[in-house]
Amino acid sequence: MHVLIIGAGLAGLTCGRILDSLGVRVTLVEASDGIGGRVRSDYADGFTFDRGFQVLFEAYPAARRHLDLDALHLRRFDPGAIICLAGKRFVLTDPLRDQAAALDAALTPIIPPLDKLRVLLLAQRLRRQLIDEVLAGDDETTLAYLRRSGFSEQTINHFFRPFYGGIFLDRSLRTSAKCFRFDFKMLSEGAAALPAHGMGAIAGQLGDALLERGLIRLHTPVAELITNNGRVTGARLASGEELFADAVVVATPAPEAARLSSLPMPQGALQTITLYFGGSQPVYRGRKIALNAAPDALINNAQMISNVAPEYAPTGRHLLSATVLGASPLSDDDLFRAALADLRRMFAGDADALAALEGYQPLRVYRVAYAQFPQAPGIHPLLPDNRSGRPGLYFAGEFTEASSLNAAMISGEKCAAAVIEERQASRF
Incomplete structure (x- = not known):
């Protein structure tokens, strides 16, 4: 089984790490130049700068x-x-x-x-x-x-x-x-x-091993999903290259997930x-x-x-x-x-x-x-499920749970479990 994960933030990294540990072949594609999504750190002149104050x-x-604290x-x-x-x-x-x-x-x-x-x-x-x-x-x-x-x-x-x-x-x-x-x-x-070495160290724990093994491709934006006979079977990159997989996980922020899937997502920023x-x-x-x-x-x-x-x-x-x-x-x-x-x-x-x-x-x-994303009272039961409702397409992102680091990792866990459940049910 091959799973394509679009996005290498905490949710995508958690999902990919779990699937990889279970023997599933994973490929993560990330549009930016590094892993972690919003949980990244920069280093210059002896200073550590988290990309936005987070704890x-x-x-x-x-x-x-999931972390070695x-x-x-x-x-x-x-x-x-x-x-x-x-x-x-x-x-x-x-x-x-x-x-x-x-x-x-x-x-x-x-x-x-x-x-x-x-x-x-x-x-x-x-x-x-x-x-x-x-x-x-x-x-x-x-x-x-x-x-x-x-x-x-x-x-x-x-x-x-x-x-x-x-x-x-x-x-x-x-x-x-x-x-x-x-x-x-x-x-x-x-x-x-x-x-001690910045919030980016959290993403490093989750994803550095995957990155070192060549399972994460950076600078790789996705243009659109590929669908065949109603099933999502891969993604077409902005470069025109096509990647195919048995399951596709969209692990991006909600606006990008909405663009790729054309499904409802939490609104506002x-x-x-x-x-x-x-x-x-x-x-x-x-x-x-x-x-x-x-x-x-x-x-x-x-x-x-x-x-x-x-x-x-x-x-x-x-x-x-x-x-x-x-x-x-x-x-x-x-x-x-x-x-x-x-x-x-x-x-x-x-x-x-x-x-x-x-x-x-x-x-x-x-x-x-x-x-x-804004979390008004009553929003959480209305959030998307990890299973998109479209064959072959899954979601891993805080937008399925709540807006927090904890929720992102939980969503990655649940998405990995959903993919494994389908693999066991269909035996592909």
């Missing part, structure tokens, strides 16, 4: 199944966050996992005491539940769920909007509450982390911009993310990457990243200037931080036009 939740079930040498963020608002900084944390910051967090006035208790109770409840229980029941927006759970508007605006806005890429909190509960559970059970700055001094100490709680924020969150993962910067240098939600009409230069101005507002009153920022220089900008 790995080490509690992800799929990550634990120890070999990634994970560098962990401390739980909680630094909330920046009106020239002041407020520390939040999980007192059970970050005792060093527990007292400051207990005394901070940015979150009412009852809401701090609600956060602890929610974490305890979700830790006790299985993932299927967390995802069960009717759906609603994250905002409606938080309000129904009793959280104040102060806590919603100052913490949940910027923190989960950075995860969902939408500060409105219109994202499905099931996504919120799942991510909250993951963060309460494990750390958010960066591989959430965009984001990551700006990298380099300096000689850290803007702040510690390994927490800094949230911009200002209602007119340009930067949603900033993080001293080199505090968390020193390997991301050369000796004597520091790396700061800043996340802007959505697109921006500003040029790169103007966007860097506006972001630095916003960083100064975030750290107003902190003389050391402001002095450090004076020495920071722009390094890189990544504008991610398709970072996630």
Whole structure:
């Protein structure tokens, strides 16, 4: 049996790796110059630049199944966050996992005491539940769920909007509450982390062996699928070359999957911009993310990457990243200037931080036009199945599950299982 996989992101790599381990002949074709899809890293002048700020939740079930977490040498963020608002900084944390910051967090006035208790109770409840229980029941927006759970508007605006806005890429909190509960559970059970050598190391673990064996063809865009007597039997490349297989897996982002298959896919695209700055001094100490709680924020969150993962910067240098939600009409230069101005507002009153920022220089900008698909309440049961409904055609991509690294790997697993099931049923 030969399986052609179109796309070498995490879903396609996971699917190909599983099939290859089961003795199935696989060929992966990738339009770009490397594997990993949106999970890639660039290296220049001693710095590591992930293509968009991302983290790995080490509690992800799929990550634990498919990745050697120890070999990634994970560098962990401390739980909680630094909330920046009106020239002041407020520390939040999980007192059970970050005792060093527990007292400051207990005394901070940015979150009412009852809401701090609600956060602890929610974490305890979700830790006790299985993932299927967390995802069960009717759906609603994250905002409606938080309000129904009793959280104040102060806590919603100052913490949940910027923190989960950075995860969902939408500060409105219109994202499905099931996504919120799942991510909250993951963060309460494990750390958010960066591989010491960049997020691209995740793709490397999944796909480097396939690449070295010549099973992945880079710079190989696909023009269209080939169909014979109603069955998808291969793909015609942009070069005109035709590749044939017993099964074809489309493992691309949803818009490309829709183009190739002409089947319905999740609509819309959430965009984001990551700006990298380099300096000689850290803007702040510690390994927490800094949230911009200002209602007119340009930067949603900033993080001293080199505090968390020193390997991301050369000796004597520091790396700061800043996340802007959505697109921006500003040029790169103007966007860097506006972001630095916003960083100064975030750290107003902190003389050391402001002095450090004076020495920071722009390094890189990544504008991610398709970072996630919008996940409105109720969308998940409507997502495509791994089986397309067309003979010979399968899907492996986050668009069959949810918009996350975990979901991409799960989709790859399920797709591989579907292909194997058909092989056993048809014995081809």
